[in-house]
Amino acid sequence: MYAGKIVEMGPVDEIYGEPQHPYTKFLISSLPKIGDKEKKGSISGKPPSLVKPPAGCRFNPRCPFMMEVCKVEEPVLKEVRPDHHAACHLLG
Amino acid sequence: MSTLNSSILQIKDVTKVFKLGGLLFGSELSAVDHVSLEVGREKVLSLVGESGSGKTTLSRIILGLIEPTNGQILYEDLDIRNAKGRQLRRFRKEVQPIFQNPFETFNPFKRVDRYLLGSALGYKVANSKSEARRIVSEALDIVGLSYTMVEGQFPHEFSGGELQRVSIARALVTNPRLLIADEPVSMIDASTRMGILNILMDLRKRFSMSIVYITHDLDTAYYVSDQIAVMCRGCVVECGDVEDVLTDPVHPYTQMLLKCLPEPDPTRRWEGHIELAGLEVKEYETAGCKFSKRCPNSEDKCLKERPPDVEVESRSGYRFVKCWKCVREGV
Numbered sequence A: 001m002y003a004g005k006i007v008e009m010g011p012v013d014e015i016y017g018e019p020q021h022p023y024t025k026f027l028i029s030s031l032p033k034i035g036d037k038e039k040k041g042s043i044s045g046k047p048p049s050l051v052k053p054p055a056g057c058r059f060n061p062r063c064p065f066m067m068e069v070c071k072v073e074e075p076v077l078k079e080v081r082p083d084h085h086a087a088c089h090l091l092g
Numbered sequence B: 001m002s003t004l005n006s007s008i009l010q011i012k013d014v015t016k017v018f019k020l021g022g023l024l025f026g027s028e029l030s031a032v033d034h035v036s037l038e039v040g041r042e043k044v045l046s047l048v049g050e051s052g053s054g055k056t057t058l059s060r061i062i063l064g065l066i067e068p069t070n071g072q073i074l075y076e077d078l079d080i081r082n083a084k085g086r087q088l089r090r091f092r093k094e095v096q097p098i099f100q101n102p103f104e105t106f107n108p109f110k111r112v113d114r115y116l117l118g119s120a121l122g123y124k125v126a127n128s129k130s131e132a133r134r135i136v137s138e139a140l141d142i143v144g145l146s147y148t149m150v151e152g153q154f155p156h157e158f159s160g161g162e163l164q165r166v167s168i169a170r171a172l173v174t175n176p177r178l179l180i181a182d183e184p185v186s187m188i189d190a191s192t193r194m195g196i197l198n199i200l201m202d203l204r205k206r207f208s209m210s211i212v213y214i215t216h217d218l219d220t221a222y223y224v225s226d227q228i229a230v231m232c233r234g235c236v237v238e239c240g241d242v243e244d245v246l247t248d249p250v251h252p253y254t255q256m257l258l259k260c261l262p263e264p265d266p267t268r269r270w271e272g273h274i275e276l277a278g279l280e281v282k283e284y285e286t287a288g289c290k291f292s293k294r295c296p297n298s299e300d301k302c303l304k305e306r307p308p309d310v311e312v313e314s315r316s317g318y319r320f321v322k323c324w325k326c327v328r329e330g331v
């Protein structure tokens, strides 16, 4: 969930193993884990205002893969696998 | 255990007994029970344990906010219970807290910049308004903010992550040597938590600060700390180098905490309390090992007698575990 919208949902294992949405991907790669001393980053930028969220995809100002369409059109949840949905314009 | 001056803080056999009210009126609970620990210079010590294990109580004793029933806290060889005047002021400047909820740290009706300037003047780290402003600006820069970003703003105008940065800046105003951070990221948006933890780690490197990091979350404890102390009902049951303790836990309680780590769900894990409310008081009252009522290896002795600290061999400093099984079978 990001800025009040579900960006991805599905089986926990699958989301952890193969996240589809750029936000989920980042979130999971940035989680520290016992046994892994590597420095973890945080997503640059800050969570958007919920009163006036960004137009289009709410994650677009922080997304490294942002395209023109992301600024105007809000992506809808699409089924990427059985029972696994994600809302991102990258996922055709 | 201690070599002279290798540690900035020494916790010596500290106990805090609370008298209970309500239904349990008349009974007592040792929220912190004969705890001895040291915080190394420029080191991060994590205090971990399930809810109600005495972490916050211990942190408030370290900060001098509650008096221990027994035992001593030595900050740089200063017994904080006896600190007065100039020494007490020095202690208050050099040992700074960071709390869980940044919205409770600040006065909701006071502009954040005024609050910070007030801190600089109140602690007498600045003698004039312009000096205070310079010190506050520097502190805000360190946490990735700037004076203009906070000027004229009230706490509710910030996100939790931003305000937690401001509260770290507040702590930095006095140029502290030791930070006591009690669950500093558990209320922060998942996407900005690592930013805050990275700030804490930078502080330690850039300014040689020492940190006590209190958390439920073993993964972040592993990420930020050098040493770790695992608390169960007021007792430290296992303590040592974080790599040793979390990758090769010896105490059954530590093993349970590692197993009980909630499913890797970034939104749920941080609220993950492994609470057993009814058991809590009973466990506190146990004469023996506090974990004996839940321990799979429990024997009669475990229920009746307090286990001693057993040294565990380690290449990275002193490591111990409080467990009768280790006495019986060795480690």
Ligand SMILES: Nc1ncnc2c1ncn2[C@@H]1O[C@H](COP(=O)(O)OP(=O)(O)OP(=O)(O)O)[C@@H](O)[C@H]1O
Binding pocket: B018, B019, B020, B029, B031, B049, B050, B051, B052, B053, B054, B055, B056, B057, B058, B216, B280
């Ligand atoms: N002022 C008090 N009077 C009586 N009992 C108290 C008081 N403060 C804390 N306790 C009890 O002491 C025990 C330890 O509490 P403490 O808040 O230190 O635990 P904690 O490890 O910080 O828990 P959490 O992870 O939930 O923050 C609990 O059983 C708590 O109910």
Ligand SMILES: [Mg+2]
Binding pocket: B055, B056, B057
């Ligand atoms: Mg607490």
